[in-house]
Amino acid sequence: MVEKDEIIKKLLNGDMKLHEIDKHTESVIEALDIRREFVERFANTSMEHVSKYSLNMEEAMKRNIENPIGTIQIPLGVAGPLKILGEHAEGEFYVPLATSEGALIASINRGCSTIKASGGANVRIVGDKMTRAPVIKAESVTHAVEIKKWIESNFSELKKAAEVTTRHGKLVKIDPTVVVGKYVYPRFVFTTGDSMGMNMVTIATEAALNLLTHKTGAHIIALSGNFCVDKKPSALNLIEGRGKTLVAEVKIPREIVEKKLKTTPEAVVEVNTAKNLIGSAIAGSMGFNAQYANIIGAVFLATGQDEAHIVEGSLGITTAEAVDGDLYFSVTLPDVPVATIGGGTRLETARECLEIMDAHGSGKVGKFSEILAGAVLAGELSLMGALAAGHLARAHKELGRG
Structure with a gap:
């Protein structure tokens, strides 16, 4: 040697x-x-x-890595107990968060306390998909339209070709299929089980395209044509969803808002409208929220998720209403690609963090997703309460962010 x-x-x-x-x-x-x-x-x-x-x-x-030289370390904390009332997650959980931002976990912890005192967060998965959208070049716009029609008329054949490559992936639709000049952009939509599934759907889509090119004479320019949309903020994903689409809500009695958040339901509603809705609109933002990325990022780093998908998880809309004197508060996350098997979840530290929530391995991705949505709800609620009460700057100063 x-x-x-x-x-x-x-x-x-x-x-x-x-x-x-x-x-x-x-x-x-x-x-x-x-x-x-x-x-x-x-x-x-x-x-x-x-x-x-x-x-x-x-x-x-x-x-998981090439050319390794060691590892990095990020401080890891937990927030909780977070009370979840979901279809897959039921009970109280502690949520692991890897971050170097002082005050973040303390803020999420306050949100967890507020949610628990209010009876828990109601959480549901309203969509589940992973997408891959190639770009195809036709000989003319006429040929492009023919390819589009062939795709629409032969879904079952394409589905069969795609699913030969995987035990867990299922092609549920190819929609929409967009024509731009001579280019065709079909969006292949799959379910992928407990895996995030990006590699799975890429391989399956390639198999379907082999059939498509044989039948139509289409030329594949790229297996990904950016219409997926993977690892980028996108209005399409905000509307159509990608990964898990999650909604979490809580109704907080007025006295708990006043005691825990030191503010009023009406003040939280106004801050949400002025900041998250109007402020985001004038900025042209696709994230009508205060800090989804903070919580998504910290949980993703702790649990071995693909950190590039944090940008997708930052999309979403926060709503707040004063209802009979109490506060109704919700977060909607349309685009959260997550996994409890494969990828970075194989790493020992990621496995341990998932196991804190009993969310590692097969059959656990629904549970993990609902807990994650509840954590985002807690963090968002606490920050909006701090802004409404005027406490944000003080909290950061006291907890090392001055």
Whole structure:
């Protein structure tokens, strides 16, 4: 085997690539350590903390990471108990959140307390889908329309071709199919079980396209034509939904609003209207909410979700009403791609965090989704209460964000 110093010398001279280290070492861990030492020498820095971890990096390298040099650490806390009244989640839960933002977990915790005192959050999954939308080029607009009609008339054949590739994925529709000049954009819509399913639907869509091209002479420009819409904010996903579409609501008696949130139902309603609805509208925002991304991001990082989907989870609408003197408060999240198996959920820390909620493994994605929506409700409620009461700046100053 090549000596460590010789490998690092070749890396520094550009005579060896990072991914080639494994060919000259006896284990992936040895390669990892050499790669990190090379980076330390190249950047003239020390990665003492990056080098300390308990993850099984040999397993992680199979599906989760390339060119590893160690791991990072993010402070992890819990908020709760959060009382959920759902179809899949029923009871009280503590929610793990990975964040370095002071005051965030304290705020969510206050929301959890308010929800519990009000009897719990009513949560439902109102949509479940994962999408892939290729872009196809036709010979003319006439040919493009023919392809569109063929797709619409042969759904069962395309469904059969797609589902041959997967045990868990089901193609439920191809809609809409949009024609722009000679380009055709069909949106393949699947259910994917407990997996987030992005890889699953990509492979299945490719199989369906093989049939489509054979039958119509269409030319596939790209397997993803950005009409999916994956990892980007999108009005289409806001309306049609993607991943799990979730709604969580709570009715809070006036006396609890006054005691827990230090404000009134009417003040929360006005702040929500002025900030989340009108303020978002004049900004051209697709997120008519205060901080969905904060909670989605912290839970995603804790539980091994695809962090790029935080941008999709930031979409949504918060509503607030004064009803008979009490406060009705809800969050609607149309686009939350999550998983309890596969992907980053394989990592040991992610598994442990999911297990805090009894939400790891097969059959648990519905439960996890409802708890997540309840956590967003708690965080949103607390922040809106703080804004209505004028407490936001004080809380951040006291908890390290001054």
